[in-house]
Amino acid sequence: MCGIVGYVGPQDARDVVLEGLRRLEYRGYDSAGIAVLADGALSTAKKAGKLANLEKVLADRPLPAATTGIGHTRWATHGGPSDANAHPHVSADGSVAVIHNGIIENFAPLRAECEATGIEFASETDTEVAAHLLAAAYREAPEGETRLADAMRAVCRRLEGAFTLVATHVDAPDTLVAARRSSPLVVGIGETDDGAAEYFLGSDVAAFIGHTRNALELGQDQVVEIDRARGVTVTDFHGAPVEPTAYTVDWDAAAAEKGGYDWFMLKEIAEQPQAIADTLLGRLGPNGELALDEVRLSDQELRDVDKIFVVACGTAYHAGLIAKYAIEHWTRIPVEVEVASEFRYRDPVLDRSTLVIVISQSGETMDTLMALRHAKDQKARVLAICNANGSTIPRESDAVLYTYAGPEIAVASTKGFLTQVVACYLVGLFLAQVRGMKFEDEVAAVVDDLRALPDAVASVLAEMEPVRGLARSLAGEDRMLFLGRHVGFPVALEGALKLKELAYIHAEGFAAGELKHGPIAVIDQGTPVVVVVPSPRSRESVHGKVVSNIQEVRARGARTIVIAEEGDDDVVPYADHLIRVPRTPTLLAPVVTTVPLQVLACEIADSRGLDVDQPRNLAKSVTVE
Ligand code: F6R
Numbered sequence: 001m002c003g004i005v006g007y008v009g010p011q012d013a014r015d016v017v018l019e020g021l022r023r024l025e026y027r028g029y030d031s032a033g034i035a036v037l038a039d040g041a042l043s044t045a046k047k048a049g050k051l052a053n054l055e056k057v058l059a060d061r062p063l064p065a066a067t068t069g070i071g072h073t074r075w076a077t078h079g080g081p082s083d084a085n086a087h088p089h090v091s092a093d094g095s096v097a098v099i100h101n102g103i104i105e106n107f108a109p110l111r112a113e114c115e116a117t118g119i120e121f122a123s124e125t126d127t128e129v130a131a132h133l134l135a136a137a138y139r140e141a142p143e144g145e146t147r148l149a150d151a152m153r154a155v156c157r158r159l160e161g162a163f164t165l166v167a168t169h170v171d172a173p174d175t176l177v178a179a180r181r182s183s184p185l186v187v188g189i190g191e192t193d194d195g196a197a198e199y200f201l202g203s204d205v206a207a208f209i210g211h212t213r214n215a216l217e218l219g220q221d222q223v224v225e226i227d228r229a230r231g232v233t234v235t236d237f238h239g240a241p242v243e244p245t246a247y248t249v250d251w252d253a254a255a256a257e258k259g260g261y262d263w264f265m266l267k268e269i270a271e272q273p274q275a276i277a278d279t280l281l282g283r284l285g286p287n288g289e290l291a292l293d294e295v296r297l298s299d300q301e302l303r304d305v306d307k308i309f310v311v312a313c314g315t316a317y318h319a320g321l322i323a324k325y326a327i328e329h330w331t332r333i334p335v336e337v338e339v340a341s342e343f344r345y346r347d348p349v350l351d352r353s354t355l356v357i358v359i360s361q362s363g364e365t366m367d368t369l370m371a372l373r374h375a376k377d378q379k380a381r382v383l384a385i386c387n388a389n390g391s392t393i394p395r396e397s398d399a400v401l402y403t404y405a406g407p408e409i410a411v412a413s414t415k416g417f418l419t420q421v422v423a424c425y426l427v428g429l430f431l432a433q434v435r436g437m438k439f440e441d442e443v444a445a446v447v448d449d450l451r452a453l454p455d456a457v458a459s460v461l462a463e464m465e466p467v468r469g470l471a472r473s474l475a476g477e478d479r480m481l482f483l484g485r486h487v488g489f490p491v492a493l494e495g496a497l498k499l500k501e502l503a504y505i506h507a508e509g510f511a512a513g514e515l516k517h518g519p520i521a522v523i524d525q526g527t528p529v530v531v532v533v534p535s536p537r538s539r540e541s542v543h544g545k546v547v548s549n550i551q552e553v554r555a556r557g558a559r560t561i562v563i564a565e566e567g568d569d570d571v572v573p574y575a576d577h578l579i580r581v582p583r584t585p586t587l588l589a590p591v592v593t594t595v596p597l598q599v600l601a602c603e604i605a606d607s608r609g610l611d612v613d614q615p616r617n618l619a620k621s622v623t624v625e
Helices: 013-027 051-060 107-116 127-140 147-156 264-270 272-280 299-303 314-331 340-346 366-377 392-396 415-434 440-451 453-461 465-474 488-503 512-517 539-555 590-607
Strands: 003-008 031-038 041-048 068-074 096-104 161-169 175-181 186-191 197-202 214-217 222-227 231-236 245-248 307-312 335-339 354-360 381-386 399-402 479-484 506-511 528-532 559-565 577-581
Touching: 003 013, 003 096, 003 161, 003 175, 003 222, 013 031, 013 051, 013 068, 013 197, 031 051, 031 096, 041 051, 068 096, 068 161, 068 175, 096 127, 107 127, 127 147, 127 161, 147 161, 147 175, 147 222, 147 231, 175 197, 197 222, 197 231, 264 272, 264 590, 272 415, 272 440, 272 453, 299 415, 307 314, 307 340, 307 366, 314 335, 314 354, 314 415, 314 488, 335 340, 340 366, 354 366, 354 415, 366 381, 366 392, 381 392, 381 415, 399 415, 415 440, 415 590, 440 453, 453 590, 465 577, 465 590, 479 488, 479 512, 479 539, 488 506, 488 512, 488 528, 488 590, 506 512, 512 539, 528 539, 528 590, 539 559, 559 590, 577 590
Parallel strands: 307 335, 307 354, 354 381, 381 399, 479 506, 479 528, 528 559, 559 577
Antiparallel strands: 003 068, 003 197, 031 041, 031 068, 096 161, 161 175, 175 222, 186 197, 186 214, 214 245, 222 231
């Protein structure tokens, strides 16, 4: 949510910042802006709408070449998307330019304070107060090389809420100062071909992976000063020095390119077999036992667990719903699954023997982060399932299991989701192994089933042409229903979410058995209903019940789109459209049944002429509550 880029170094900052913004546009895209510091003066350009609008402005009115620059791509919170509200914001005296991600919660009294000194605000944003306060704090700070950093620390001590701020000041050439509290910021340290040092700031590493893989993690409430001559200095908000943690980015720059696909989402869907394989890689020991080295919880702590909460948002929450079926089945530990934004507000019962599994692709989702902190305050153990190395959620958790999906650029999560589901299976199996609920050979047998998933997903992907045709025929619909039972129910929820967010079609997912308790009333002639059918081998005739549900909706005029296992002939008479998936063990089936729903949503959106990668009103990585 809001992309932030900063650069100090020998290259032309205009190019580096703009390239960073292109890579970060998925974080927010309702306006964009850039500021460079050249010859002791700030030059800015900003424009409402997608980055392309800003690029047009810059083509008509280029900024001067510079070695220091900042850029921002926005997802609006305070103040609508407009040129005036776009970042950077410049202080009234013209000395400071600031970009911001997050929400400054006490901005109203701070704005009143600035206005009382005669400052006229140029925007409706909370950010602008930071620019004016920083300019004033700079004037008051003692002269010296750390003056801008001192001023930033003084301002941060006054701010409430969550924020990443990056600032440049006309008196501090080749310097950037940034601060973070509960909002993402990473530092990149690079070297040009001729050996000159260069420094980057980014909301995430995508901002600079084309230039360097050497990064520094920043902790909460820290200020970083980047100076071309003096390098990187990190302190807390009171000036005490902090040693940042260095890490190497393992994402490859090409992974953040479209690679010939029309949409990042299509590319990421196609990458799912590899992403699943990478998530499984190296996690099975020589004797068939699971080896989750990053799970830094002792065997005793895992044996003491008597209750599990899975907490996440959106698609990641759906991964949690699937996890519940598998973890309860394998471990017999009760599992509750909850959306993160509700979790802490209802005062959940947590103690030392509770394991809270937080799932987040980005590792920065504010609702999930707040739930994690609440769980830790209550002494629960927290295990994160996360895709982004160096992000806040794994850093604050007791343990982490990374998914190795690589960068996910499309706003709608696909490979992030499937790898989260696979990681949840690994956690469930690991718990079952440690607690003696499963022998090593039993774990190894399920892991073998998991290892078959990349090929199974690849075979689904190879058969997607009819789904594309179906998508075109559905492009004019204004509502759709999705049904499933058992693990197929969260898949139905995920299918509906994908369709809503990408194609703006009203879609709802239901537990198939719940339909007759009300929702069936909305079905009339031609209503498209997607049904995720469980395997005929699933327990307690769930399969037969879903086949009956298909007949019920069809009898009321529904146009049925049925996703069923190969060889399941029972569904054939009732399917207006039949999408086949390979035979897969029941608990693992969501990994294959989700794929056609991703493709369907993507292709319907594309047929409607919509921007698949950047749907309206959304942003990747929601870093506000
Ligand atoms: C939907 C989608 C979102 C995210 C949710 C959580 O396609 O992508 O629902 O799943 O915002 O994001 P992370 O996993 O980054 O915490």
